[in-house]
Amino acid sequence: MNAKQLQNVPDKFTKEFTTLSPFSGQVIPISQVDEPFFKKGYMGPGAAVTSTSNIVVSPFDGKVLSVTPLDYAIDIQSKAGLKCRVKYGGDTSHLHGAQFGCSLTSGDAISTKQPLFTVNSAWLKQRGVSNICVLTVLNSQALLGVLPTHQRFVEAGTDVLFTLYL
Template sequence: MWTTNPVNAKQLQYAPDTFSKQFETLTPFSGQVVPLAQTDDPFFKNGYMGPGAAVTSTSNTIVAPFVGKVLNVSPLDYAIDIQSKVGLKCRIKYGGDTCHLHGAQFKCALKRGDTFNVSQTLFTVNSAWLKQQGVSNVCALTLLNANALIGIVPTRQKFVDAATDPLLTLYL
């Protein structure tokens, strides 16, 4: 069940009554949708990285949810900050606590400033190896500049396919 987080009042259960535009952000990862509150990363779980959603899976590829450019890649390749052509800024991160792995089994396909198309590979992981290391197979997508939006509604689908199904609906 999705709930409104006081830290991120932008995350809604239903569409707002009034809005001027509506956009959908595709999912970067195939699997089962889970609320951020059910992830084991405290920054995502408590809403400090913005509103969003997560997907659990054993997939090894994280793809672009829209056309855009790379703002930043974590030094250990497990997270990437991206921006859409309309200005939406997102962080996509794989796994919970991954710092202790020193980037092992993560490979980012892009660098800061690169542009990408929808469904293009952003980074890959070795999900089986990471699971053996105790890292959860969850990929989180959060909105870094959600303050410009009226609200965000996560998908109600239980399972999603990467770059095909919407993960978030955004309202301006």
């Protein structure tokens, strides 16, 4: 378990920031994600959402840092400096980017609710790829921690997926 992954609001903190969900569906703890790098917290603290949605949206205003279609992932940075990875599915590298659509490139400006990428969730499910979207904080060193939402279901770009505490 990642030490920055909180179970409760910290007793003392200076600031709190909310991050919207990039995906609509049912919230699951990151510890229940099949992929070991996320499950063990190597990719930072965060949360996951499972659904059959085909669109992943930006959780905030900011810019694109990198797009890795082989892994169905995009790294983004908020205007406040928060760096996050948005990843769809479990092990997707063997699919070589098939059924993944992203027109963004490094440096592109993004806005809240803007589509980051699309996936063919039905096609991926037929190939054994889980319909899960993970959002993790890559630069969590200065944070007290990340507290996932207590909501069971979230709407992309509308509902908070987690709160960051400084």
